[in-house]
Amino acid sequence: MRDWLQPHRIILALIGVALVLWCATQMRWDWLPKYAPMMAEGIWRTVWLLVLSSLLGMALAIPLGLAQAAGPWVLAAPARAFCTVIRGTPLLLQIWLLYYGLGSLFPQFPWIRESDLWPILRQAWPYALLALTLSFAGYEGEVMRGAFRSVPRGQLEAARAMGMPRLKILTRIWLPQAVRNVLPTLGGETVLQMKATPLVATITVVEIYAVSSRVRQDTFIIYEPLLLLAVVYMALAGLIVLLFRWIERTGPQTRPAGR
Amino acid sequence: MTEAAPAPSRSAAPEAIRVTGLRKSFGPLEVLKGVDLTAHEGDVIAVIGGSGSGKSTMLRCINFLETPSAGTITIAGEPVRQRPDGTAADRRQIERIRQSLGMVFQQFNLWTHKTVLDNLIEVPVHVLHQPKAEATDRAMSLLARVGLADKAHSYPAFLSGGQQQRAAIARALCMEPKAMLFDEPTSALDPELVGEVLAVIRALAAEGRTMILVTHEMKFAREVASHVMFLAGGLVEEEGPPDRLFGAPQSPRLQQFLRSVG
């Protein structure tokens, strides 16, 4: 806390406050009340796309990483191919391929069109969610491969020597340590994932980026919506970083502090 | 070559571990070429031999951390069922047998994401489904025995090597094993930490625990062992009571080995 009282910090803070005040008074914000509900909805959509795709992607990344780190080649090779393809192609392309490819393939099957799922499959968000999930899975599958390998063999051997069944070794020794090892990486990757979400605006999913574009088109105001957009993304990134710091702090301490 | 069969004076207690005709190759490298070993209950068998003579390999074949190329392992009268390729045929059986053989490694191998106490009760509680309170009581008294009562809630990274190894021994004991397998338990330790670990092992020997101890500590082996095996060239070159093996070694290789380790 004391650190904040140093002169250069105080000056920087004052400049920051002045900047915010200037933005608030000198720029045009009269459109805000009208678009606020829409923006809230957009933020909400961005957040759940991010949370769901990260969780589902991670759930896929674990078997993908495990298959590559320890699986027989019939599992390792396809997992490796998947990660390579996902990481080697632009996310925008994946989104479009899923939306325009799958999205135009599905209606050709009457049983899909008549199923209860059709009202959902007709919308854009399932394809956005799927593309973001697969993308996250591809990157994190590679990360998890390294994470599984980084757990010292001796610790797994000790578990084996004590008669732990294989699944127990995985869930209680191997996976927890692998995930713990990549928590710092994972935080950064989640921020990257967040910054990839605006791409789904290209297939008509109205998340926060799409809303700000909409404001610009409607009102011809350019900077203000973009500025607000930047603030929103920074706030989300901050939340993600805090969340991961908190998870890291609450977990077991694997090395003495300060080392 | 191989010395005469074990002296008849050895224990008449029930057999704890019997190894017969154990062979093990890694690719073209034949590490074990037919090793026999019998440990009766209460025996302390010290296994000595040069680096690369296959001591660890033999120990690891006993609980099937390595798959024997040939030979059989019998634990407390129960042969480990094997497939034709040598691997354990019955997962349940081998898991049960491993639970009855407490293994202690050179590198301790504590689970670094769990506290010392959680290391001890992990398998009793989460695999054997013992009541947590009961396992915790047992773990705490074991930790007190090895002098680590105050470290129960520490993570392994905060312990010295000697403390980690004592915790690893307590973890093995917490399974209430029928026999213990030690693979050079003090080789990774700074010299000043060796004593505290040997003291724990000495106490275990004194209370009549069955153990097989691979070690480079010749003085210690002579002191605690009831029987010593010298491995060389993939075979048991010489074996017998410690006084005879260390006092009057017969084979030239053992004589030379003992000279080289001082």
Ligand SMILES: Nc1ncnc2c1ncn2[C@@H]1O[C@H](COP(=O)(O)OP(=O)(O)OP(=O)(O)O)[C@@H](O)[C@H]1O
């Ligand atoms: N997994 C393995 N793959 C290939 N070779 C191995 C493997 N494990 C051991 N070996 C080889 O088998 C031989 C015996 O190894 P082992 O570890 O059993 O020796 P040791 O008697 O325990 O030696 P030390 O005293 O150095 O621990 C060595 O030449 C070693 O290189």
Ligand SMILES: [Mg+2]
């Ligand atoms: Mg060894």
